[in-house]
Amino acid sequence: MFRNFRSPPPNRNWKPIIKQFERAISKDGVVRRKDELLTYECDGLQAYRQRPAVVVLPRTTEEVAAAVKICHDNDIPWVARGAGTGLSGGALPVENCVLIVTARMKRILSVDLENQQVVVQPGVINNWVTQAVSGAGFYYAPDPSSQIICSIGGNVAENSGGVHCLKYGVTTNHVLGLKIVVPDGSIVDIGGPVREMPGYDLTGVFVGSEGTLGLATEVRLRILKTPEAICVLLADFATVEAAGEAVAAIIGAGIIPAGMEIMDNLSINAVEDVVATGCYPRDAEAVLLVELDGLQVEVKANKRRVTEICMEIGARNMTSASDPETRAKLWKGRKAAFAAAGHMSRNYFVQDGVIPRTKLAAILREIEALSDRSGYRIANVFHAGDGNLHPLILYDRTVEGAFEEVEQVGAEILKLCVEAGGSLSGEHGIGADKNCYMPQMFNETDLETMKCVRDAFNPKGLANPGKVFPTPRTCGEAASAQKLEQFKDAELF
Numbered sequence: 139m140f141r142n143f144r145s146p147p148p149n150r151n152w153k154p155i156i157k158q159f160e161r162a163i164s165k166d167g168v169v170r171r172k173d174e175l176l177t178y179e180c181d182g183l184q185a186y187r188q189r190p191a192v193v194v195l196p197r198t199t200e201e202v203a204a205a206v207k208i209c210h211d212n213d214i215p216w217v218a219r220g221a222g223t224g225l226s227g228g229a230l231p232v233e234n235c236v237l238i239v240t241a242r243m244k245r246i247l248s249v250d251l252e253n254q255q256v257v258v259q260p261g262v263i264n265n266w267v268t269q270a271v272s273g274a275g276f277y278y279a280p281d282p283s284s285q286i287i288c289s290i291g292g293n294v295a296e297n298s299g300g301v302h303c304l305k306y307g308v309t310t311n312h313v314l315g316l317k318i319v320v321p322d323g324s325i326v327d328i329g330g331p332v333r334e335m336p337g338y339d340l341t342g343v344f345v346g347s348e349g350t351l352g353l354a355t356e357v358r359l360r361i362l363k364t365p366e367a368i369c370v371l372l373a374d375f376a377t378v379e380a381a382g383e384a385v386a387a388i389i390g391a392g393i394i395p396a397g398m399e400i401m402d403n404l405s406i407n408a409v410e411d412v413v414a415t416g417c418y419p420r421d422a423e424a425v426l427l428v429e430l431d432g433l434q435v436e437v438k439a440n441k442r443r444v445t446e447i448c449m450e451i452g453a454r455n456m457t458s459a460s461d462p463e464t465r466a467k468l469w470k471g472r473k474a475a476f477a478a479a480g481h482m483s484r485n486y487f488v489q490d491g492v493i494p495r496t497k498l499a500a501i502l503r504e505i506e507a508l509s510d511r512s513g514y515r516i517a518n519v520f521h522a523g524d525g526n527l528h529p530l531i532l533y534d535r536t537v538e539g540a541f542e543e544v545e546q547v548g549a550e551i552l553k554l555c556v557e558a559g560g561s562l563s564g565e566h567g568i569g570a571d572k573n574c575y576m577p578q579m580f581n582e583t584d585l586e587t588m589k590c591v592r593d594a595f596n597p598k599g600l601a602n603p604g605k606v607f608p609t610p611r612t613c614g615e616a617a618s619a620q621k622l623e624q625f626k627d628a629e630l631f
């Protein structure tokens with residue numbers, strides 16, 4: 139797995155180590171009771187569970203550094219955790235590990251409106267950043283649908299995206315600098331208040347590294363001026379293909395909306411059942427949401443053009459909203475789409491893959507065929523402008539073998555994405571969920587090069603071991619032979 143990683147002894151004497159953590163952090167910042175540890179045994183990918191040996195809850199960079207140093211000196215693997223909403227098992231504990239949770243690191247450290255930046259601790263919740271600066275006419279652009287619960291540290295580690303990332307870019311485009319604790323416990327500053335920094339772009343390397351290079355303890359974020367005008371359009375279509383065609387045509391016309399999202403019929407009905415927006419026609423095969431922003435004059439012109447394009451392609455109806463309340467109502471269903479899936483089915487598995495925008499219609503047809511063959515219903519919600527698909531595969535975990543079958547359906551979807559020239563993940567990361575698929579996208583030399591970067595920061599392999607890269611234990615010969623068998627079966631559905 140890691141060049142220097144040794145599995146931790148299962149019978150470690152934790153007592154003296156706990157004492158060290160209590161001295162470094164505080165007694166109430168160390169969780170050791172089995173029932174309390176249950177809270178931390180999984181992230182949003184609830185099918186994978188592992189109880190950590192200890193949880194620590196530091197409040198400052200120095201406390202994080204002390205905790206990491208104790209792990210380093212005692213060869214203890216550790217995993218960073220923010221809010222635990224990740225969907226790829228990134229914050230899933232490993233056996234006998236320490237989980238370092240940033241839930242108490244919730245301070246906004248500085249706000250510099252003139253230079254359009256804020257510095258926050260990693261446990262700050264995503265939408266607190268916008269709340270802190272919106273009164274002065276600013277906002278923080280990356281807006282995952284989980285923005286009311288997920289942490290900035292988790293966003294940095296996953297390079298999270300959101301509905302407004304089409305025009306403004308994902309998290310990496312908004313992080314100017316970081317204070318990080320690297321796995322030997324040293325505190326390092328990377329990036330800074332100005333964009334043009336000499337040397338390697340270590341901020342770029344760290345963002346998206348999924349907790350394998352260290353733990354971010356301060357994050358310097360770029361904030362943007364709230365646009366003069368915003369308009370949301372909702373177009374409903376008789377086919378998903380037509381909605382996909384409209385996306386390509388809008389971008390082809392030179393318009394870059396702030397966000398462009400599609401939901402299919404299954405998702406439309408789920409959100410209407412749950413949040414009853416009354417805006418999404420239940421008989422539409424797809425709705426397309428387009429948000430336009432900028433100067434008044436520009437938004438007005440683009441609204442006219444987008445409406446024309448959608449109508450030419452066959453939109454049945456168009457609704458638009460410029461005032462904040464109605465705009466929020468139009469977005470409400472999209473933001474609630476994952477939660478609504480939970481009302482359609484006892485369980486669901488969210489996949490996250492990327493395809494070139496132009497292949498939307500073809501891949502959606504293949505996903506539909508896969509759903510028919512496998513017998514699992516698949517609802518589609520996606521960041522259409524980015525080609526980032528989120529098929530939600532509905533199943534019932536109490537049915538024996540269902541989860542394994544659903545994982546294979548998910549694997550088939552990812553295979554389609556990669557074969558179409560896309561990617562294994564748009565925003566949810568690789569974590570423990572997709573590490574075995576990495577060789578589908580990267581050859582051995584590519585992976586070795588990435589591992590060299592990881593090993594430079596994390597030479598003992600103690601920071602989030604077993605994530606991102608395929609490991610012999612989870613993807614080795616025995617594991618892959620078993621997976622291959624299932625895969626063959628999946629093809630015969």
Ligand SMILES: Cc1cc2nc3c(=O)[nH]c(=O)nc-3n(C[C@H](O)[C@H](O)[C@H](O)COP(=O)(O)OP(=O)(O)OC[C@H]3O[C@@H](n4cnc5c(N)ncnc54)[C@H](O)[C@@H]3O)c2cc1C
Binds near residue numbers: 221281283349476566
């Ligand atoms: C309903 C729902 C909707 C979602 N919608 C979106 C969406 O639209 N877009 C999107 O991108 N994601 C989405 N997600 C996924 C998830 O919310 C994001 O990945 C988010 O960034 C995770 O943040 P977190 O604080 O929960 O991180 P966690 O789950 O706690 O951790 C995620 C990863 O970050 C690492 N980590 C956490 N904190 C730090 C730190 N300070 N330093 C270094 N590493 C750290 C962990 O080790 C782990 O690898 C959604 C999830 C749910 C449940």
